[in-house]
Amino acid sequence: MKDRKxxxxxxxxxxxPEVLRAMGMPTTSHVAPNFIEVFGQALERLRQVFLxxxxxxxxxxxSGTLAMDIAAANLIEPGDKALxxxxxxxxxxxxxxxxxxxxxxxxxxxxxVGDVPALEEVEAVLxxxxxxxxxxxxxxxxxxxxxxxxTAVGVDVRGLxxxxxEHDVLVVVDGVCSVAGxxxxxxxxxxxxxxxxxxxxxxxxxxxxxxxxxxxxxxxFRNRKTPVPNFYADWTRWLPIMEGYEARQPRYFGxxxxxxxxxxxxxxxxxxxEGMETRFARHRRLSEAFKAAVTALGMKQVPVSPDKxxxxxxxxxxxxxxxxxxxxxxxxxxxxLAGGLxxxxxxxxxxxxxxxxxxxxxxxxxVGAIEKGLAQVGYKFKxxxxxxxxxxxxxx
Amino acid sequence: MKDRKxxxxxxxxxxxPEVLRAMGMPTTSHVAPNFIEVFGQALERLRQVFLxxxxxxxxxxxSGTLAMDIAAANLIEPGDKALxxxxxxxxxxxxxxxxxxxxxxxxxxxxxVGDVPALEEVEAVLxxxxxxxxxxxxxxxxxxxxxxxxTAVGVDVRGLxxxxxEHDVLVVVDGVCSVAGxxxxxxxxxxxxxxxxxxxxxxxxxxxxxxxxxxxxxxxFRNRKTPVPNFYADWTRWLPIMEGYEARQPRYFGxxxxxxxxxxxxxxxxxxxEGMETRFARHRRLSEAFKAAVTALGMKQVPVSPDKxxxxxxxxxxxxxxxxxxxxxxxxxxxxLAGGLxxxxxxxxxxxxxxxxxxxxxxxxxVGAIEKGLAQVGYKFKxxxxxxxxxxxxxx
Numbered sequence: 001m002k003d004r005k006x007x008x009x010x011x012x013x014x015x016x017p018e019v020l021r022a023m024g025m026p027t028t029s030h031v032a033p034n035f036i037e038v039f040g041q042a043l044e045r046l047r048q049v050f051l052x053x054x055x056x057x058x059x060x061x062x063s064g065t066l067a068m069d070i071a072a073a074n075l076i077e078p079g080d081k082a083l084x085x086x087x088x089x090x091x092x093x094x095x096x097x098x099x100x101x102x103x104x105x106x107x108x109x110x111x112x113v114g115d116v117p118a119l120e121e122v123e124a125v126l127x128x129x130x131x132x133x134x135x136x137x138x139x140x141x142x143x144x145x146x147x148x149x150x151t152a153v154g155v156d157v158r159g160l161x162x163x164x165x166e167h168d169v170l171v172v173v174d175g176v177c178s179v180a181g182x183x184x185x186x187x188x189x190x191x192x193x194x195x196x197x198x199x200x201x202x203x204x205x206x207x208x209x210x211x212x213x214x215x216x217x218x219x220x221f222r223n224r225k226t227p228v229p230n231f232y233a234d235w236t237r238w239l240p241i242m243e244g245y246e247a248r249q250p251r252y253f254g255x256x257x258x259x260x261x262x263x264x265x266x267x268x269x270x271x272x273x274e275g276m277e278t279r280f281a282r283h284r285r286l287s288e289a290f291k292a293a294v295t296a297l298g299m300k301q302v303p304v305s306p307d308k309x310x311x312x313x314x315x316x317x318x319x320x321x322x323x324x325x326x327x328x329x330x331x332x333x334x335x336x337l338a339g340g341l342x343x344x345x346x347x348x349x350x351x352x353x354x355x356x357x358x359x360x361x362x363x364x365x366x367v368g369a370i371e372k373g374l375a376q377v378g379y380k381f382k383x384x385x386x387x388x389x390x391x392x393x394x395x396x
Numbered sequence: 397m398k399d400r401k402x403x404x405x406x407x408x409x410x411x412x413p414e415v416l417r418a419m420g421m422p423t424t425s426h427v428a429p430n431f432i433e434v435f436g437q438a439l440e441r442l443r444q445v446f447l448x449x450x451x452x453x454x455x456x457x458x459s460g461t462l463a464m465d466i467a468a469a470n471l472i473e474p475g476d477k478a479l480x481x482x483x484x485x486x487x488x489x490x491x492x493x494x495x496x497x498x499x500x501x502x503x504x505x506x507x508x509v510g511d512v513p514a515l516e517e518v519e520a521v522l523x524x525x526x527x528x529x530x531x532x533x534x535x536x537x538x539x540x541x542x543x544x545x546x547t548a549v550g551v552d553v554r555g556l557x558x559x560x561x562e563h564d565v566l567v568v569v570d571g572v573c574s575v576a577g578x579x580x581x582x583x584x585x586x587x588x589x590x591x592x593x594x595x596x597x598x599x600x601x602x603x604x605x606x607x608x609x610x611x612x613x614x615x616x617f618r619n620r621k622t623p624v625p626n627f628y629a630d631w632t633r634w635l636p637i638m639e640g641y642e643a644r645q646p647r648y649f650g651x652x653x654x655x656x657x658x659x660x661x662x663x664x665x666x667x668x669x670e671g672m673e674t675r676f677a678r679h680r681r682l683s684e685a686f687k688a689a690v691t692a693l694g695m696k697q698v699p700v701s702p703d704k705x706x707x708x709x710x711x712x713x714x715x716x717x718x719x720x721x722x723x724x725x726x727x728x729x730x731x732x733l734a735g736g737l738x739x740x741x742x743x744x745x746x747x748x749x750x751x752x753x754x755x756x757x758x759x760x761x762x763v764g765a766i767e768k769g770l771a772q773v774g775y776k777f778k779x780x781x782x783x784x785x786x787x788x789x790x791x792x
Contacts, residue, residue, distance in 0.1 A: 009425055027602070063602045065650040083686075231461075231464075231469075232461055254458075258408055258595075
């Protein structure tokens with residue numbers, strides 16, 4: 001029924017045969033001893049993948065948006081001030097969610113699509129907001145979209161998190177398009193809560209919201225004066241479940257998504273077998289190769305400079321005279337790419353995800369399909385230019 | 397890794413090979429034409445399985461508790477009065493959820509564990525509450541737990557829904573342990589919203605919250621005066637998505653749980669191939685056979701009478717001198733059953749789910765394993781008594 005093509009969109013990505021096998025295994029009881037062990041192990045491994053030894057992991061059935069909802073619903077109380085470092089579509093969403101739970105949101109916007117807000121500007125706003133403790137006039141938390149899936153813009157999470165820490169603000173990172181691909185060191189960088197979804201660099205089909213909360217985040221939750229206004233997202237219910245399974249004791253709140261958790265544990269094992277440092281390096285290298293090809297083919301990218309660009313995806317503008325019709329040609333050559341998503345420039349660019357188990361051959365196959373597609377729509381370039389540029393990086 | 401046994405718990409249940417195959421297929425893009433078709437078809441089929449031609453289906457990544465949360469968050473506004481027809485554990489949960497969203501909850505409790513509230517009592521409370529329109533002093537909605545998974549108590553949804561309609565109250569049915577197994581005719585019976593989770597009689601691994609809302613429910617949502625206080629559950633976001641996919645046009649809010657939706661569509665197809673009437677009859681017949689075996693083996697059931705008992709599961713009390721240790725013996729014979737869940741009687745009973753693709757052979761295998769387990773813990777009975785009683789029903 002499914003026609004198999006290479007799926008190079010920013011999620012769902014390609015998954016390993018072992019992960020898909022776990023998805024299709026007969027479902028165990030959620031209190032079966034072998035499942036309890038798998039769930040417990042997955043929680044431990046999540047902590048390692050997020051590089052957050054002191055963190056509390058949460059694995060809950062839902063999408064990445066649920067993970068954002070969980071962060072906001074548990075950490076925000078009506079009247080709290082929140083700062084959104086805004087780099088696009090998903091930063092806007094976080095602002096919406098924070099407001100839903102009663103936060104007064106201040107946003108620091110990037111000066112242009114493809115750019116990031118300056119650290120100095122964020123710092124100025126934080127200073128103006130004053131300390132969050134004491135007078136109560138400061139920001140309680142700030143959100144950072146590590147990689148904006150709509151534009152491939154990547155921000156300096158390390159620098160922003162340091163600013164947050166300096167001003168005693170809870171640092172929340174939307175790592176949906178980054179965790180387990182982009183370099184992110186939750187504990188070392190002072191990130192209080194990081195979140196992602198299963199179908200991105202974590203390498204598991206969609207359906208899991210993944211959150212790791214550091215001690216300052218769980219403390220802020222414990223010190224709430226009002227109940228969490230969202231039942232399903234409430235850590236009051238989920239904390240005992242996660243602690244229970246990690247202690248290899250089943251607890252019941254909602255039936256866990258058994259097959260997805262089996263698959264998650266397999267994928268986290270594969271990620272840790274590769275090692276986080278090797279994995280970060282591989283993503284950087286493949287991204288560099290792909291971006292070199294894009295440049296060689298005469299395409300500009302949405303992010304304004306290489307240091308503001310994700311390594312998990314690339315967002316090239318179509319060259320002059322080319323539009324999204326080229327994507328259908330590329331698909332005929334066996335590679336599925338994604339169109340633009342950012343409303344302001346939607347029709348002018350496309351997106352390629354290269355994260356998770358992506359390999360050098362996938363990069364070359366994708367560049368090859370793009371070259372073929374561009375040729376088919378009449379774009380003039382020397383065939384093989386993109387491939388040569390990618391290969392030059394891949395062979396160094 | 398998994399040791400295969402027959403899983404006869406009240407969810408997750410046994411799934412068909414075709415459903416498991418869909419789970420393990422390479423993940424398509426959530427905007428791929430073949431996935432759009434599958435999602436659209438699943439929504440149409442859901443309407444048929446719920447027997448609600450005028451309903452609006454929602455398929456969202458999450459557990460059954462999320463489905464309950466979705467119902468309450470979208471239909472309740474602070475100050476609304478809600479009536480909970482309480483038959484146990486999951487009715488208590490619905491009361492908690494309704495209160496979380498600001499409802500004033502009145503509960504009509506069953507007179508005892510295993511019993512159901514009398515229709516007359518529910519009617520008296522509804523009358524006392526007055527009409528929900530006009531003065532505003534009446535109940536806005538009532539919740540009914542069709543089958544309480546903790547006790548196997550099944551209520552007269554048809555009678556209760558009629559009362560609700562008579563008093564202009566929105567009728568919400570928690571069908572987690574009933575939909576696609578227990579007879580439920582959403583539209584004909586006047587149920588305004590019915591919900592379930594994928595891992596029960598719907599026959600798909602856990603991870604999907606399934607809701608079908610009738611026109612009165614979506615109208616009540618559209619007439620809200622306050623925003624839905626839960627971002628992830630908000631129909632404002634999900635309605636365009638569901639309408640879009642059903643019109644075979646992809647829309648984006650959160651990434652849909654692609655593999656689970658492929659599996660859902662396969663299972664709904666299998667359910668409709670069997671036909672709802674045949675399926676209801678099969679569940680009644682297998683339940684009758686299993687309950688006959690339980691009785692023949694000298695075990696009483698938690699539900700006080702056959703007309704207050706689910707057909708999707710059975711909850712027998714252990715016979716004198718037997719306790720939950722027998723479950724381990726039964727498991728050694730290849731069948732996994734569930735322990736008690738209702739706090740008041742937890743240690744005194746156990747639970748057997750028999751829904752979805754369950755067959756006569758599964759029933760016999762389960763009775764056989766129970767007989768063996770009972771013999772191993774020293775319970776005195778004539779071997780084969782249970783099997784004979786079940787077979788007598790199965791061969792009529």
